[in-house]
Amino acid sequence: KQKSHFLSSSSIVLLASAVSFDPCFSDILATWSVGAATLALVPRAVLFAGNALLPALDTLRVTHILTTPTLWSLQENHNRKGDDGKVSLLSALQVIALGGEPIPRHLVQRWARHKHPNH
Secondary structure, X not given: OOOOOOOOOOOEEEEOOOOOOXXXXXXXXXXXXXXXXXXXXXXXXXXXXXXXXXXXHHHOOOOEEEEOHHHHXXXXXXXXXXXXXXXXXXXXXXXXXXXXXXXXXXXXXXXXXXXOOOO
């Protein structure tokens, strides 16, 4: 995961999966294995509270989020504004790693980076 998710010692990874979900442990180990990377946690209520997750990503300066398509889809229903009315820019976010279930095409189309044909 370190290589495929481009983790580095300056990464801040939000652990969005439940600790009872087996892949959670590889997410934790991958983060810790790169040295000084930070594993960020938020209360489960924030993850599922609609407008709360995107502002939390900004506040924590999260660079990587590892989650399910279902959880990330919840963010699609919001206009990226927090309770304070400010637009969440997700300026630090570098990687959205989705897994654990099929990824709907609309999520790929909206969030995937498209590589230049010569790369």
